[in-house]
Amino acid sequence: MGPRPQRAPRLLGRHWSGLVRSFHLPRWRHWCEHIAQALETGSPCRAEEFEASLIDWEERWTALRGETAPPGPDTTGATLDVVRTLMPRYRAHLR
Numbered sequence: 001m002g003p004r005p006q007r008a009p010r011l012l013g014r015h016w017s018g019l020v021r022s023f024h025l026p027r028w029r030h031w032c033e034h035i036a037q038a039l040e041t042g043s044p045c046r047a048e049e050f051e052a053s054l055i056d057w058e059e060r061w062t063a064l065r066g067e068t069a070p071p072g073p074d075t076t077g078a079t080l081d082v083v084r085t086l087m088p089r090y091r092a093h094l095r
Contacts, residue, residue: 023061030057 031050038045 026061027054027057030054 030053034050034053035045037043
């Protein structure tokens with residue numbers, strides 16, 4: 001068997017490139033700035049304050065991306081069918 005096609009990594013790269021740039025990178029920058037400020041001022045890192053500011057930022061980020069878009073098709077039934085099919089097969093591995 002030869003090497004696997006590189007389709008998945010390319011697709012994942014496209015998917016993550018936007019999310020990393022627009023979400024994860026700014027979150028890490030926010031954390032670094034918070035830590036740097038604590039180090040510069042000699043004050044303790046206030047985790048609760050940072051977490052609250054991060055939640056505010058995440059909510060703004062989500063709102064800018066139109067979280068109010070209608071949900072996709074209802075797949076609850078299909079999901080349960082898949083679970084019913086797979087659980088007997090893999091139940092022993094879950095213990």
